[in-house]
Amino acid sequence: MTVWLYPKVVADGHGGYVVAWTDARNQEYVNGRRDVFLQRVDSLGNPIGMNFRVNDVKSSKGYDEVAFDVACDGQRVYVVWGDRRDFADWSWDIYAQVMDLDLVGTYIQGDVNFDQQITLSDVIFTVNYIFKGRPLPEGDVLVADVNGDCKVTLVDVIYTVNYVFGKGPPPVQGCLP
Ligand SMILES: [Ca+2]
Numbered sequence: 001m002t003v004w005l006y007p008k009v010v011a012d013g014h015g016g017y018v019v020a021w022t023d024a025r026n027q028e029y030v031n032g033r034r035d036v037f038l039q040r041v042d043s044l045g046n047p048i049g050m051n052f053r054v055n056d057v058k059s060s061k062g063y064d065e066v067a068f069d070v071a072c073d074g075q076r077v078y079v080v081w082g083d084r085r086d087f088a089d090w091s092w093d094i095y096a097q098v099m100d101l102d103l104v105g106t107y108i109q110g111d112v113n114f115d116q117q118i119t120l121s122d123v124i125f126t127v128n129y130i131f132k133g134r135p136l137p138e139g140d141v142l143v144a145d146v147n148g149d150c151k152v153t154l155v156d157v158i159y160t161v162n163y164v165f166g167k168g169p170p171p172v173q174g175c176l177p
């Protein structure tokens with residue numbers, strides 16, 4: 001069960017909007033721990049690109065992101081939130097993320113762990129997802145569909161391994177927007 005809560009909407013300064021909310025899709029151990037996600041939408045509310053996690057440390061590791069807010073000046077998006085990643089002393093601290101508006105919703109096909117590169121870490125991530133169902137690929141499961149057949153299987157794992165070692169073609173755009 002994932003709980004989607006606390007939507008916030010701000011104008012992006014170009015006729016569209018940036019929507020933020022928290023949801024628990026990444027929870028691995030305990031119900032109710034949520035991350036902050038962003039989605040850019042056009043003037044009609046249609047999603048542009050995909051939604052993605054904003055907070056850098058996943059809440060599934062034990063820190064609930066709460067009390068977040070979002071702003072946009074037409075060029076950049078600013079998100080602030082509180083979490084207790086310093087769990088040892090039970091303290092809450094404030095964190096922020098600033099990103100270019102143009103990059104909100106963009107992704108690299110095959111970058112399953114969302115670190116802006118395609119490496120063996122993405123292969124391991126995909127294998128875990130296939131056999132354990134978790135953690136979920138960032139943004140959309142189909143980011144892991146590197147051969148573009150709209151399914152995530154071991155064929156995609158082999159495809160990525162071949163690409164990482166220079167023996168195969170790069171990931172193709174499949175079913176993602
Ligand atoms: Ca990656």
Ligand SMILES: [Ca+2]
Nearest residue numbers: 145149151156
């Ligand atoms: Ca596939």
